[in-house]
Amino acid sequence: MRIALDAMGGDLAPGPIVAGAVNAVQAHSELRIVLVGDQTKVEPLLAGAPAGAQARDRLEIFHCTQVVGMEESPVVALRKKPDNSISRCWQLLAEHKVEAIVSAGNTGAMVAGGFRLKLFLKNVRRPGIAAILPTLKGPCVLLDVGANVNPKAEHLFQYGIMGSIFAKYILKCDQPKIGLLNIGSEEAKGHDLAKETHALFNHSQHRGDFVGNVEGRDINKGVCDVIVTDGFVGNVVLKLSEGVFEFVMKMTGKELMATLQNEKPLGQLALQNLIKRYDYHETGGAPLLGIDGICIICHGSSGERAIGNALGVAAKYIEAKLNELIVNDIASNPTMASEE
Amino acid sequence: MRIALDAMGGDLAPGPIVAGAVNAVQAHSELRIVLVGDQTKVEPLLAGAPAGAQARDRLEIFHCTQVVGMEESPVVALRKKPDNSISRCWQLLAEHKVEAIVSAGNTGAMVAGGFRLKLFLKNVRRPGIAAILPTLKGPCVLLDVGANVNPKAEHLFQYGIMGSIFAKYILKCDQPKIGLLNIGSEEAKGHDLAKETHALFNHSQHRGDFVGNVEGRDINKGVCDVIVTDGFVGNVVLKLSEGVFEFVMKMTGKELMATLQNEKPLGQLALQNLIKRYDYHETGGAPLLGIDGICIICHGSSGERAIGNALGVAAKYIEAKLNELIVNDIASNPTMASEE
Secondary structure (H helix, E strand, O other), X not given: OEEEEEOOOOOOOOHHHHHHHHHHHHHOOOOEEEEEEOHHHHHHHOOOOOOHHHOHHHEEEEEOOEOOXXXXXXXXXXXXXXXEHHHHHHHHHHOOOOOEEEEOOOHHHHXXXXXXXXXXXXXXXXXXXXXXXXXXXXXXXXXXXXXXXXXXXXXXXXXXXXHHHHHHXXXXXXXXXXXXEOOOOOOOOOOHHHHHHHHHHHOOOOXXXXXXXXXXXXXXXXXXXXXXXXXXXXXXXXHHXXXXXXXXXXXXXXXXXXXXXXXXXXXXXXXXXXXXXXXXXXXXXXXXXXXXXXEEEOOOXXXXXXXXXXXXXHHHHHHHOHHHHHHHHXXXXXXXXXXX | OEEEEEOOOOOOOOHHHHHHHHHHHHHOOOOEEEEEEOHHXXXXXXXXXXXXXXXXXXEEEEEOOEOOOOOOOHHHHHXXXXXXXXXXXHHHHHOOOOOEEEEOOOHHHHHHHHHHHOOEOOOOOOOEEXXXXXXXXXXXXXXXXXXXXXOOHXXXXXXXXXXXXXXXXXOXXXXXXEEEEOOOOOOOOOOHHHHHHHHHHHOOOOHHHEEEXXXXXXXXXXXXXXXXXXXXXXXXXXXXXXXXXXXXXXXXHHHHHHHOOOOHHHHHHHHHHHHHHOOHHHOOOEEEEOEXXXXXXXOOOOOHHHHHHHHHHHHHHHHHOHHHHHHHHHHOOHHHHOOO
């Protein structure tokens, strides 16, 4: 299997990005990676890669001259920089030269690149980014976390379907329960989008898996396996979870240091274990579900390990034939199979 | 000063609600409380209150026969139950028989009660609920957290003004900085509401206090003192903060118990201190800012201590003449002083 990696995307690119690719081909013998970026910068970084079948032979470079900056306006950048690494990754995917693309670059540009090409799975209205949140009962899929800030109810409904397939085949959740993020538990709560989405689920063949509204305080309790919401709220939830976690870790550290006597180092060790366990570097990026192909968006600050994990995850999605499952499920929902 | 308390509102009503009122009049000698609720239920609960000027004389009962259930649809309930305790509280405020109202009952009904009467401060377009979040640099005001799920940019702008006055005069923050909750730091990020609100601040006399967009992960870092957002997102943020905190406390507890050896009890003590410090019972409820009068909405599970604190907080707002300050500031923003 062949994956395109945006060698220029991310705060740390290209060094740790290329290093992550080298690790990935060593770890996965079936993997071939196309490093998309400036050849003069990428080539020297490959000098250290082990020669032969172990690695170097399965690393190619697709040269391009431009990079979308992390803070650039996605739409403007894609227009003004036609030879940027993100657009080239999408081009390789559209031409079926790769099965997956991975980038730690400008998230908005990654999404816009796919939306511009309309490289969507059959009957998928709008792709959405899925993130995995920890809960007391295991991982939970949240989507969308930023691709679609003005969704329609049909989009959220499809996010439920796609998230559910993701939870089942990737997270190995037996019968995923779907919840709608809302501001109260009753059906009539929230804005129009929430009410319409609620009705769509209740009148679909997924109603048996739909647990109704879930509130902000329920997410980490693990009341369901998939939570759907619009890209604005999802993005806030994802980043706030990260922020509150960091805040609580800092406050807890202070409190422990002030309270413990002889076991301060053990207290610190416990917190370090927790921070490691909930580190986003371990999760391997967030998939943009609904794309005809696999698209993984990594945290901007991703380093070698995060990129390596993301490439491994992309390989897993390809193997699981995630997209076939999504297309079949959406086709089996009659209201959704018709054109918009 | 005279405050109406919804004696029937909240999961634990009326027992701990009335007990909180008894404590409050004992703690604040200038306070008179009107307990709004079923006399046959409230009267016996006052039997234990100390007689004389200490308390009993400053506790009255305003009898009403109906209660809005915590899960009832606010609009339907207010229409079908005209003699409910929430509507009676609002009536007392509208008739200037009290200066403030406090309820731990159905939040939606509290808000709807005020919106129905349009008991808004001069030039305030739409009141919003303000919540206080902890940050690394002290408390931060977040609004709206649930009163207005379909706001216009003008509403968010006014939330900035009201939150700023709240931060300055109640939280004693010297020169409050205002941030707009968004999904990226650049001006062009987010949905239309975010972009329009951003522009309003940048063209107002508050632009010097406006720090621009803040993301979910920045909230607890204390990058600003006031954060404005719509009621849907704000509600999710408030409840998610609570949920992540609980989740992290549980995970930390487990990890500490597995790691510490002889100082497990000290580790538990540290966590209990943290839980106590960030307990919403201590905050004393959330004000619905923009109402002509003081309106405090308490957590549904509020008990004696939470209600006592909320009554104390209401008294503080009355003393600070918060509403006069809001009216003056809004009047001094020319674009806002005109009618809609």
